[in-house]
Amino acid sequence: MSGDxxxxxxxxxxxxxxxxxxxxGALKNWVSLSEEYECFYSVVDMHSITVRQDPAELRxxxxxxxxxxxxxxxxxxxxxxxxxxxxxxxxxxAWILNCFTxxxxxxRMTQFKDKAAKHADNINAGLYTYPxxxxxDILLYQADVVPVGKDQLxxxxxxxxxxxxxxxxxxxxxxxxxxxxxxVGAKIMSLQxxxxxxxxxxxxxNASIYLTDDPDTVIRKCRRAVTDSxxxxxxxxxxxxxxxxxxxxxxxxxxxxxxxxxxxxGRGYGEFKLAVxxxxxxxxxxxxxxxxxxxxxxxxxxxxxxxxxxxxxxxxMKTLRKVQKKIGFPERIR
Ligand code: TRP
Numbered sequence: 562m563s564g565d566x567x568x569x570x571x572x573x574x575x576x577x578x579x580x581x582x583x584x585x586g587a588l589k590n591w592v593s594l595s596e597e598y599e600c601f602y603s604v605v606d607m608h609s610i611t612v613r614q615d616p617a618e619l620r621x622x623x624x625x626x627x628x629x630x631x632x633x634x635x636x637x638x639x640x641x642x643x644x645x646x647x648x649x650x651x652x653x654x655a656w657i658l659n660c661f662t663x664x665x666x667x668x669r670m671t672q673f674k675d676k677a678a679k680h681a682d683n684i685n686a687g688l689y690t691y692p693x694x695x696x697x698d699i700l701l702y703q704a705d706v707v708p709v710g711k712d713q714l715x716x717x718x719x720x721x722x723x724x725x726x727x728x729x730x731x732x733x734x735x736x737x738x739x740x741x742x743x744x745v746g747a748k749i750m751s752l753q754x755x756x757x758x759x760x761x762x763x764x765x766x767n768a769s770i771y772l773t774d775d776p777d778t779v780i781r782k783c784r785r786a787v788t789d790s791x792x793x794x795x796x797x798x799x800x801x802x803x804x805x806x807x808x809x810x811x812x813x814x815x816x817x818x819x820x821x822x823x824x825x826x827g828r829g830y831g832e833f834k835l836a837v838x839x840x841x842x843x844x845x846x847x848x849x850x851x852x853x854x855x856x857x858x859x860x861x862x863x864x865x866x867x868x869x870x871x872x873x874x875x876x877x878m879k880t881l882r883k884v885q886k887k888i889g890f891p892e893r894i895r
Contacts, residue, residue, distance in 0.1 A: 703736040710742075755787060
């Protein structure tokens with residue numbers, strides 16, 4: 562470890578196929594942060610089993626996600642890219658932190674309430690204590706910053722509360738993490754319902770652009786995007802569909818909202834949608850090519866998995882041993 566850089570931790574679940582929203586809203590920013598921070602980017606497969614998964618599918622998706630991290634530009638020599646389930650410290654610290662988390666706190670988590678409503682037949686204890694595992698992820702690496710979407714801010718807040726509570730009793734054990742909320746415009750909404758975030762678990766395949774979509778599919782989905790009857794390409798509250806397409810276009814081309822509005826002044830929705838589709842295709846093409854190439858190189862990916870799991874395990878163990886000692890677990894005899 563370099564030691565002088567601040568530590569950054571983030572993770573994504575290996576459930577569903579990643580969308581353009583995941584890429585523009587998270588992954589792309591991760592790449593830009595990777596120079597400045599000592600980064601841990603985890604494939605949080607342990608979080609995924611809070612809802613039922615098909616084993617073969619979960620395994621395949623986890624590997625694809627890890628490969629995608631690299632395809633998106635994260636250098637696995639400089640960033641620790643690893644599977645959460647390969648570092649047993651996550652589960653061990655999560656158990657300990659469970660004992661420092663109140664049910665009252667967990668009862669307030671809005672994501673739990675949403676997921677419990679959605680999976681009424683499987684409201685398991687893991688779903689309930691999901692935020693504690695997330696706290697363990699972050700605190701295990703003494704992370705200073707955590708890039709997260711707005712929907713995860715409440716989980717980061719509870720992480721800070723748990724860490725502060727623990728530090729209050731045992732001294733300065735954990736670094737208190739700060740959220741890192743990405744630049745504006747990165748929040749990509751559903752193409753079919755622009756009031757809703759673009760989600761990998763959306764049932765309507767036309768609502769999301771997947772990172773694996775071929776050019777024709779991307780263009781078709783953009784053409785079908787729900788807009789309005791205003792007939793003007795403007796960035797306005799009343800035109801959430803057009804606003805979302807402008808955001809996508811800006812994120813893909815690097816242009817500003819004003820430039821985009823000006824560029825398409827007086828032009829029709831059809832033409833604009835096509836331009837958005839093409840801009841997305843241009844962003845996805847190199848990503849897909851790199852992904853295909855990497856996927857073929859089994860030995861290389863296996864090496865990344867092995868080396869980074871060891872590196873993560875080493876860092877995790879340092880914190881875990883300290884915690885165990887503080888709370889009074891007996892010392893190990895060597
Ligand atoms: N809960 C996060 C999500 O669904 C994923 C996650 C798990 C995470 N552990 C984390 C994100 C730690 C940041 C830090 O998006």
